Amino acid sequence: xxxxxxxxxSGVGKAARETKGWYLAHKWLLLRRFxxxxxxxxxxxxxxxxxxxxxxxxxxxxxxxxVPLTDPFxxxxxxxxxxxxxxxxxxxxxxxxxFYLLVGGRVFCSWVCPINIVTDGAAWLxxxxxxxxxxxxxxxxxxxILAAVFVLPAIGGQLYWExxxxxxxxHRGLIFGFGLSWVVVVMxxxxxxxxxxxGWCGRICPxxxxxxxxxxxxxxxxxxxxxxxxxxCLDCFKxxxxxxxxxxxxxxxxxxxxxxxxxxxxxxxGRCIDVCAPNVFEFAINFSDNSRIKL
Amino acid sequence: MxxxxxxxxxxxxxxxxxxxxxxxxxARGAGVALLVGTGLWSKAETAHPIPLREIRPPGxxxxxxxxxxxxxxxxxxxxxxxxxxRLSRVEEPGVVGTPFFKAREIPCEMCEDIPCxxxxxxxxxxxxxxDIEKAKMGLAVLSDHETCLNYLGLxxxxxxxxxxxxxxxxxxxxxxxxxxxxxxxxxxxVHSEHCTGCGKxxxxxxxxxxxxxxxxxxxxxxxxxxxxxxxxVEKEKKGAPLVPSILNKxxxxxxxDP
Ligand code: SF4
Ligand code: SF4
Ligand code: SF4
Ligand code: SF4
Numbered sequence: 001x002x003x004x005x006x007x008x009x010s011g012v013g014k015a016a017r018e019t020k021g022w023y024l025a026h027k028w029l030l031l032r033r034f035x036x037x038x039x040x041x042x043x044x045x046x047x048x049x050x051x052x053x054x055x056x057x058x059x060x061x062x063x064x065x066x067v068p069l070t071d072p073f074x075x076x077x078x079x080x081x082x083x084x085x086x087x088x089x090x091x092x093x094x095x096x097x098x099f100y101l102l103v104g105g106r107v108f109c110s111w112v113c114p115i116n117i118v119t120d121g122a123a124w125l126x127x128x129x130x131x132x133x134x135x136x137x138x139x140x141x142x143x144x145i146l147a148a149v150f151v152l153p154a155i156g157g158q159l160y161w162e163x164x165x166x167x168x169x170x171h172r173g174l175i176f177g178f179g180l181s182w183v184v185v186v187m188x189x190x191x192x193x194x195x196x197x198x199g200w201c202g203r204i205c206p207x208x209x210x211x212x213x214x215x216x217x218x219x220x221x222x223x224x225x226x227x228x229x230x231x232x233c234l235d236c237f238k239x240x241x242x243x244x245x246x247x248x249x250x251x252x253x254x255x256x257x258x259x260x261x262x263x264x265x266x267x268x269x270g271r272c273i274d275v276c277a278p279n280v281f282e283f284a285i286n287f288s289d290n291s292r293i294k295l
Numbered sequence: 296m297x298x299x300x301x302x303x304x305x306x307x308x309x310x311x312x313x314x315x316x317x318x319x320x321x322a323r324g325a326g327v328a329l330l331v332g333t334g335l336w337s338k339a340e341t342a343h344p345i346p347l348r349e350i351r352p353p354g355x356x357x358x359x360x361x362x363x364x365x366x367x368x369x370x371x372x373x374x375x376x377x378x379x380x381r382l383s384r385v386e387e388p389g390v391v392g393t394p395f396f397k398a399r400e401i402p403c404e405m406c407e408d409i410p411c412x413x414x415x416x417x418x419x420x421x422x423x424x425x426d427i428e429k430a431k432m433g434l435a436v437l438s439d440h441e442t443c444l445n446y447l448g449l450x451x452x453x454x455x456x457x458x459x460x461x462x463x464x465x466x467x468x469x470x471x472x473x474x475x476x477x478x479x480x481x482x483x484x485v486h487s488e489h490c491t492g493c494g495k496x497x498x499x500x501x502x503x504x505x506x507x508x509x510x511x512x513x514x515x516x517x518x519x520x521x522x523x524x525x526x527x528v529e530k531e532k533k534g535a536p537l538v539p540s541i542l543n544k545x546x547x548x549x550x551x552d553p
């Protein structure tokens with residue numbers, strides 16, 4: 001394996017840091033980390049401090065003993081296995097589906113999922129060390145795996161993916177006792193670092209793949225509103241976990257493409273907004289008449 | 296080269312190339328999915344079908360249905376006031392993330408309102424179970440006659456005393472102590488019809504290793520053929536002997552009234 005020069009990646013976002021200051025160059029990253037830690041922290045309030053705001057885990061939970069939440073990825077597998085669910089789980093499913101249809105499916109990935117912290121870490125280290133891209137698994141692989149995840153329960157009647165799903169294993173582990181779950185964390189980290197760039201979240205994880213399918217209706221999108229001011233530093237491409245989504249919006253003007261990043265795999269993480277020195281990108285709620293409310 | 300460095304291209308020019316790329320990508324993707332699928336399948340098939348010492352909460356559906364329906368959320372675990380239940384970890388023998396308890400550590404206290412069943416959002420714990428004495432979590436088995444103190448002729452019978460369904464699920468059956476010749480033995484005897492599998496007996500067995508153990512029902516419960524009839528039960532139902540008494544008929548005259 002060919003190693004790049006050590007300092008290769010560490011320059012990403014430098015221009016943004018210098019023009020906007022450290023805080024504005026990390027604003028969405030910080031908000032996102034806060035949200036991810038909150039997702040774990042709120043669940044831990046119960047067992048650690050006796051404050052039962054939310055019980056359960058990401059698969060299904062109950063807020064203040066009233067509001068149920070159910071993960072669509074799990075619920076669909078239960079249905080595919082030929083089993084029914086009781087109303088509490090179905091209502092919870094409706095609430096969660098509604099939320100992600102509104103804000104974009106892969107918001108789950110960048111704002112909620114605990115594994116994202118691990119894969120972001122691996123991506124950062126990979127940039128820092130200037131490691132090569134690794135195995136070129138297609139980004140469509142995840143949709144094939146997604147198909148397998150839903151077909152298997154129909155044949156065998158169990159929730160097979162749950163036997164290895166790092167998302168639920170890690171989140172459940174953090175709340176109900178970690179045990180050897182760290183093995184899963186290390187494996188995902190090493191896979192992303194040494195085997196394939198953006199490997200887990202970008203190519204394998206069927207959960208992210210399913211959530212991406214909820215995205216099309218979302219009006220909350222990142223837009224390259226000031227794309228004329230792009231100075232081709234490519235920093236956004238380097239930090240983006242799904243870099244292919246940026247091109248049509250940023251460079252598609254001559255093809256008549258709009259500035260909104262519409263690809264269903266944009267995770268709405270906002271990291272491109274952070275690292276862009278000329279402030280090309282912004283989060284916006286977009287309306288069909290091309291007007292938008294900037295966030 | 297980095298995907299990132301690609302500049303916009305005319306889609307028409309790229310058609311041939313992208314079709315080829317699409318086909319190889321798809322083949323590879325399908326291959327990986329197939330690999331993952333068969334891997335998971337064999338993992339599930341070779342895993343222990345029923346975790347032997349991991350007893351499911353009250354109301355759990357039969358194991359197959361349970362595994363298809365339990366969403367591994369742990370809401371049952373949270374609702375249990377005695378911290379009986381927990382979720383199986385990666386390194387434990389059970390199916391990861393599913394709820395169970397270990398009777399020897401913390402048994403089920405058989406809450407009258409069965410909060411764990413009420414908490415289950417999917418129905419993997421069946422809401423049909425409203426009377427906790429009808430629960431069938433497992434079945435107690437007095438598995439070692441040589442070490443059970445009552446079998447040795449002593450009067451321990453702690454398992455019997457702690458049973459929440461005492462005198463129905465577990466009784467002391469008197470028999471003769473052949474060793475002394477002049478004493479009685481009080482044999483703890485579990486009745487599968489009434490045992491809920493709560494595990495109080497296993498937990499409180501005074502031995503270093505319990506001589507009475509909760510095991511999965513599917514593993515230890517006997518089942519008679521559907522055509523078996525117990526003569527004495529049928530007789531009671533009918534209120535009369537099942538066949539007309541034949542013994543006072545003169546020999547050689549079967550079926551014919553004299
Ligand atoms: S792709 Fe999967 S692991 Fe990655 S952030 Fe999304 S759900 Fe989590
Ligand atoms: S385009 Fe921007 S917001 Fe979307 S995934 Fe990439 S970095 Fe995140
Ligand atoms: S019946 Fe009560 S003690 Fe037993 S598992 Fe359920 S909540 Fe826990
Ligand atoms: S509450 Fe129900 S679905 Fe959730 S872990 Fe317990 S049995 Fe499974």
